[in-house]
Amino acid sequence: MICALGSAVCFGTASVFQAVAARAADPGTGSGVDPALLLRALRQWRYTAGLALDGLGFVLQIVALRALPIYAVGAALAASLAVTAVVAARVLNVRLSSTEWAAVAVVCGGLAMLGLASGAEGGRTGSTALRWSLLAVALAVLVAGTVAGRLPDKPRALVLGLGAGCGFGVVEVSVRLIDSPNLANPALYALLVAGGAAFLLLTSAFQRGSVTTATAGMVLGETIGPALAGVVWLGDRTRDGLGWLAITGFAVAVAGALTLARFGEPPAAVGTELSEAEVGGTA
Template identity: 80%
Template sequence: MICALASSVCFGTATVLQAAATRAAEPSTGAGAGSGVDAALLLRAVRQWRYVVGLALDGLGFVFQIVALRSLPIYAVGAALAASLAVTAVVAARVLKVRLSGTEWAAVGVVCAGLAMLALSSGAEGDEGGPDSLRWWLLGVAAAVLAAGALGGRLPGRARSLVLGLGAGCGFGVVEVAVRLIDDPFDLTNPALYALLLGGGAAFLLLTSALSHGSVTTATAGMVLGETIGPAVVGVAWLGDQTRAGLGWLTIAGFAVAVAGALALARFGEAPETEPGAAAGREGQGARHGDGAGP
């Protein structure tokens, strides 16, 4: 659980840095502005030092995530990862001087309470490998995420944000499940290995595009749902994840509370603009986790 929380800290801090870098890299005009999934945007973003530092934190967080997934049920790790939004909110408050309302501080407390409930009730990770077809289904889902992102990027407004965010969440969910299905990382015949690479890459691409346009609250809500619910169901149904005896109710309650608190903090996926004149540049644009208000 310590590794899951460490992963959450890394991802939550990286989110602030990457969101600021993504908005700085976004062209105000041009063919790529406002279009679908923009791979060129990712190339521009990696030239920003904040994005590079964010990627380094993502890499460290991924290592912690792998360790956690080898010891905890997927539902516990997924809820901890969703709680990274609480970390983002606290980082925004302390480092970027964003003022949190009483309701938002309460949401942070709700997330912590949900994680505490999960820590008390979670059993050991399941030892079942699931059916062989699960690995191929996982690869199919990863490919579908990329295709859905290409199509969803053409949608208008909130529909675009929701599809890209949900797609990114499903991609990260594929990574969570794939980690459990890979015993030998050098086994090139395992479809789960390719699912992990494709799902993770597609998720980063969709998330980068979702951060640059539209309602980020909607995108992040979709991402949180995509990376928690599906993988949790797979872990319980096919991989043998269990709860401590007699505490199943507490696990369900803790999972629901943690995810609900994370959704309430969805707007903190975007760092506020701090550069001179940034406020004018934001006029008329949607915030990463809101509809233009921003933190």
């Protein structure tokens, strides 16, 4: 659980840097999956720093997934929105309402319940059909991102966010199905395709459409589906008699994260504030 929370801290802090960098990049063609947008964002030092934090967060996520049920890790990763909110409030002087501060506390309470109720990871290795299904979902995420580029703003933001969340969810499940770098394992390719597609869609979602809508879709995509997969196909369970506490904690943590959905990206004003601060510091 410490690794899962550490991963949330890394991802949440990285979001602040990546979102500002994505907004500063040239939007390009407007396609849902735009590799060139990612390359343009990489020219921003903030995006590179965010990727470094993402890399560390991913390592911690893998460690957590090898010891905890997917539902616990997924809820902890959704809590990265609470981290982003706190970082934006403290470092970038973004104002949080009383409701949003309450949501941060709710997320922490939900994670505490999950920590008490979570058992060890399930002992099932997963079927071959599950591995191929994950690869199919990963490819579908790529297709959905391409189609999203042709949609109006509102549905485009939702599809991009939900697609990114599903991609991250495929990564969570795939980690449990990879014991060694076996090139014949479809889960390995599912992890690579889904992870890359999710990053592309998320970068595009940061720049286009409603941030709140996109982030809410991402939270739902990366928590509910993977949690069900862990319980149904991989044998994830709770401690004896504490199933109700795990379900409550999961629901509470995800609900709190959805309340903080606007912090999937800091408000547009944050970029201006940060730029002005840098100018002042240089002067």
